[in-house]
Each structure stands twice: as C-alpha cells, then as structure tokens.
Amino acid sequence: MSSRDTSDGTTASGSTTSPLRPPSDRVPCNKTGVCSRSYFVVVMVFFHVYIINVIALLFYVHYNNGQEDASLDAPSRNPQRTEARPPPSKPAPLRDVSLTRIEGIRVGHVQKVSLVPSKVHEMRTLSLKPLLFEIPGFLSEDECRVVMQLAQLKGLMESQLMVQEGQEELAKELNLSPEEIFNLLDINQDGQLQLHEILTHSRVRDGIWLTPENLREIYAGLKADKDGNDLLSLEEFKLLSNDAFQRFLLQRGLKRSQLVRNSKHTWLYQGKGAHQVLQDIKARVTRLTRLPPALVDLSEPLQVVRYEEGGHYHGHHDSGPVYPETACTHTRLAANTSAPFETSCRYITVLFYLNSVEGGGETAFPVADNRTYDEVSLIQNNVDLLDTRRNCDKSNLKVKPSKGTAVFWYNYLSDGKGWVGEQDEYALHGGCVVTRGTKWVANKWINIDPDYQRQARYQQLVSQQAEDEDDEGFPLNPDQHASDTHQEL
Numbered sequence: 001m002s003s004r005d006t007s008d009g010t011t012a013s014g015s016t017t018s019p020l021r022p023p024s025d026r027v028p029c030n031k032t033g034v035c036s037r038s039y040f041v042v043v044m045v046f047f048h049v050y051i052i053n054v055i056a057l058l059f060y061v062h063y064n065n066g067q068e069d070a071s072l073d074a075p076s077r078n079p080q081r082t083e084a085r086p087p088p089s090k091p092a093p094l095r096d097v098s099l100t101r102i103e104g105i106r107v108g109h110v111q112k113v114s115l116v117p118s119k120v121h122e123m124r125t126l127s128l129k130p131l132l133f134e135i136p137g138f139l140s141e142d143e144c145r146v147v148m149q150l151a152q153l154k155g156l157m158e159s160q161l162m163v164q165e166g167q168e169e170l171a172k173e174l175n176l177s178p179e180e181i182f183n184l185l186d187i188n189q190d191g192q193l194q195l196h197e198i199l200t201h202s203r204v205r206d207g208i209w210l211t212p213e214n215l216r217e218i219y220a221g222l223k224a225d226k227d228g229n230d231l232l233s234l235e236e237f238k239l240l241s242n243d244a245f246q247r248f249l250l251q252r253g254l255k256r257s258q259l260v261r262n263s264k265h266t267w268l269y270q271g272k273g274a275h276q277v278l279q280d281i282k283a284r285v286t287r288l289t290r291l292p293p294a295l296v297d298l299s300e301p302l303q304v305v306r307y308e309e310g311g312h313y314h315g316h317h318d319s320g321p322v323y324p325e326t327a328c329t330h331t332r333l334a335a336n337t338s339a340p341f342e343t344s345c346r347y348i349t350v351l352f353y354l355n356s357v358e359g360g361g362e363t364a365f366p367v368a369d370n371r372t373y374d375e376v377s378l379i380q381n382n383v384d385l386l387d388t389r390r391n392c393d394k395s396n397l398k399v400k401p402s403k404g405t406a407v408f409w410y411n412y413l414s415d416g417k418g419w420v421g422e423q424d425e426y427a428l429h430g431g432c433v434v435t436r437g438t439k440w441v442a443n444k445w446i447n448i449d450p451d452y453q454r455q456a457r458y459q460q461l462v463s464q465q466a467e468d469e470d471d472e473g474f475p476l477n478p479d480q481h482a483s484d485t486h487q488e489l
C-alpha cells in the first residue's frame with residue numbers, strides 16, 4: 001500500500017490550487033458505502049495488474065527458453081552465418097555479431113545439450129575461471145578410432161624440435177646489449193636475476209624445460225653464480241655469452257623429456273571432401289559452442305596428438321595475450337599493419353580424448369578457480385606449478401582422459417560487448433606425464449581475432465577469394481583448399 005500513499009502524496013503536493021492540509025484537516029469520509037466500494041475497486045485493480053504481470057512473466061520465460069532450444073537444435077538456420085560473411089562489396093559492418101558464451105552457472109552444474117539427433121549429452125561445468133566444461137561421450141568409439149587411424153595414415157611429426165631455430169638471429173637482429181637483455185629478463189626489476197626469471201626465458205626462447213636444479217648445475221658448470229646465492233648480478237650475467245646455456249645443454253646431450261612438449265602430432269583438414277567423421281565433428285563443435293558456423297569453418301584444422309609413455313606437455317596457454325602490437329596468425333593476411341609480434345588467437349579450445357590412458361596423462365589446470373592469479377608465484381620455492389612431470393598433483397584441477405569425452409574452455413574473457421576480450425590467465429594448462437601406455441587427444445581450436453575489425457576484414461577477404469576461385473571451381477577456404485591436397489583423408 002505504500003505505493004498508493006506515495007501517489008496520493010504526489011497528487012496532493014502537485015496541486016497548487018488547494019493548499020496542503022494536515023491529515024487531521026482532511027475531509028472525513030462519512031459515506032461509508034461509497035468509501036468501501038472505491039476501496040474494493042482499487043484492490044481489484046491492483047489484484048488484476050498483479051495477475052497480468054505474473055502471466056506476462058511466465059510467457060516471457062517460456063518464450064526465451066524456446067528460443068534457446070531452437071538455436072541449439074538448428075544451428076544451420078543461425079542468421080549469424082550470413083552476417084559473418086558480409087558481401088564483399090559492402091564495408092565491414094560494425095559489430096553485427098555477438099558471440100554466444102555458454103554460462104557455467106557454478107562448478108558441478110550439469111546442462112543437457114542437443115548435439116546429435118539420437119542423443120542428449122550432458123555438459124558439466126568444471127570451473128568458472130577458466131570457463132571450462134566436460135561432455136562425456138562427445139565422440140563415439142568408432143569416431144575415436146577413425147580419427148586415430150586417419151592421423152596414423154597421414155603420419156605424425158615431433159611436436160617440438162630439439163633446438164628451436166631462428167632465435168639467435170632474432171637476438172642479433174634486435175642488437176641488444178647485455179644490459180638490455182638483463183633488464184628484459186629482470187621481471188621484478190630488482191637488479192638481480194632470480195632462478196625463475198632465467199627459467200621462464202629459457203622455456204620461451206629455446207623450448208628447453210630447465211628445472212631449478214638443472215640451472216644450478218649449469219651455473220656451476222659455467223662458474224656463473226660466483227657467490228652461489230641462486231641470483232645473477234649484471235656482472236655475473238655479463239660473463240655468460242648469449243647462447244652459453246644452449247651450448248652447455250647440447251654438450252651434455254638433451255633428452256626429449258627436457259623439452260616443453262614431448263609428443264607427436266598431425267593436422268587433419270575438416271572441409272569439403274574430408275572424411276565424413278571429421279566433417280561431423282566440426283558440425284558438432286559448431287552446435288556445442290553456438291558460434292557462427294563461418295568462424296568454425298575458418299579455424300585451424302583438427303590437431304591430433306599422440307604421447308608415448310613418458311610424454312608430457314608442460315603448462316602453457318593455447319593463445320597469446322592481447323597487445324596492440326600483436327597480430328593473430330590466422331588473420332595476418334588481413335592485417336594491414338606490420339605488427340612485430342604474431343600469436344595464435346584461439347578463443348576456444350575443444351580437447352577430445354581419443355583413448356582412456358592406462359596411467360597419468362591427465363590435463364591439468366594449475367590455477368583453475370584460484371582466488372587470485374600471480375604469475376611469479378607459479379615458480380616458487382622449487383615448486384614449479386607449470387611442471388607437469390613433477391607437480392600435477394598440486395594442480396587445482398585435473399581431468400582424467402576418458403575415451404570419447406570432450407572438454408572445452410575459453411582462452412579469452414568476454415569484452416562485455418559480445419566480442420573477445422582479454423586473455424584469461426586462468427586458462428593455463430598442460431598434459432601430465434603419461435606413466436603407462438599411450439595417450440591420444442585431438443584439439444579443435446576456434447580462432448577469433450580480438451580485434452573485431454581485423455576478423456571482419458579477414459572473413460571478407462576469404463569470402464571474396466572463395467567467390468573468385470569458385471568461378472574457376474577451386475575454393476580458397478584455407479580448410480577446403482588444404483583438403484584438396486589431402487584427398488586421401
């Protein structure tokens with residue numbers, strides 16, 4: 001009834017002709033019959049408005065759910081498909097696509113998803129930071145077998161070479177002095193190089209996974225850390241030549257287990273002409289992620305990975321951070337800048353387990369749902385959370401490989417406006433060492449440029465080329481194009 005009081009008051013105070021009287025002065029209601037009828041009318045009006053509101057709310061909820069189901073059941077009717085490929089003659093429209101982001105609700109929440117006609121899948125939320133889901137039975141046993149066989153037929157290559165090329169030239173080209181290099185490495189800017197500062201550098205530069213013990217051994221071998229306090233001063237650092245570490249390691253002989261990644265992989269194209277199973281997987285991923293099909297079509301092929309016993313993949317991000325001077329690998333054709341850095345822009349990772357591993361091989365998310373993220377504390381007191389050969393047991397979350405299960409997560413946050421935002425640091429993950437048997441997984445990455453205009457330009461360019469090439473009967477969707485050279489798959 002407080003609302004009535006307010007409106008009465010407004011009317012009274014709004015009336016300038018009759019001055020406001022104290023309540024006791026108000027005209028007394030002596031016609032009780034009239035009074036009770038008006039009271040009845042007001043109550044009835046209030047009651048009806050209330051009922052109408054409830055009915056409207058029910059309609060709203062029902063209608064909204066219906067829409068969600070419809071878009072899930074029929075992704076091919078998604079109007080975003082045409083929007084995502086604007087006609088080449090028109091300039092790229094500003095933000096006419098809003099990317100769906102699946103809600104996690106809470107850890108352990110299970111939602112039903114319709115991905116194939118004959119079955120309803122259950123999708124469980126594993127973490128909110130990163131937004132991570134698990135879908136058992138995403139692939140059938142037969143599909144897992146076909147994917148592994150196709151990969152074997154094509155042949156798998158080492159995922160990482162023993163020594164990465166080109167790094168030395170880059171350092172020379174940049175022409176940095178020892179002081180400048182020292183400054184770059186000194187992340188916390190305390191004028192000394194801590195073990196973890198050198199370790200991070202060596203992993204990124206050489207792809208060699210040193211442990212703190214390895215590093216101490218190297219310091220001893222090169223007589224670098226004279227005072228033996230695990231810290232390098234600028235003077236101590238200057239005594240080391242640029243590639244002293246690399247040469248030292250090569251002399252000692254490097255094992256595959258000392259690399260960032262110890263696995264083999266190959267790529268399987270999923271466009272027209274590819275094996276039906278590969279095309280089906282792509283279509284299912286589109287339904288799962290509820291993204292415009294064009295975005296999935298233009299993404300990287302399927303990566304199939306095999307780890308032998310003893311194989312691993314240390315902690316990493318599938319995508320790079322977003323800096324103004326960074327360009328995405330997949331849209332570099334459309335980037336009219338000569339960005340000095342290039343990185344993979346993988347909005348989503350869908351990881352499929354193609355077999356159940358006998359021992360180890362979990363996918364670890366060391367900082368999933370951590371309250372805070374502190375990069376420096378990842379390597380501290382000889383505990384390196386990124387080291388999946390040693391410290392998977394200290395990871396916040398581990399997913400056990402189970403044949404046919406898919407997990408998927410977002411490597412970027414939303415920008416709050418329907419597009420890709422900042423990198424999600426919590427999406428850090430790795431493959432724990434396989435202690436028994438082999439492990440087969442596949443990755444489907446969905447590439448989206450955080451720079452909307454660049455993504456739009458890229459798609460415009462590709463659709464333009466596809467049209468041109470169509471006239472000659474030769475499509476140039478990178479996926480489809482590549483499948484022409486891999487007809488056997």
Ligand code: OGA
Binds near residue numbers: 364429441
């Ligand atoms: C990858 C990856 C995890 C795993 O291939 O990028 O993170 O469990 N794999 O193999």
Ligand code: CA
Binds near residue numbers: 189190
């Ligand atoms: Ca330092």
Ligand code: FE2
Binds near residue numbers: 317429
């Ligand atoms: Fe990964």
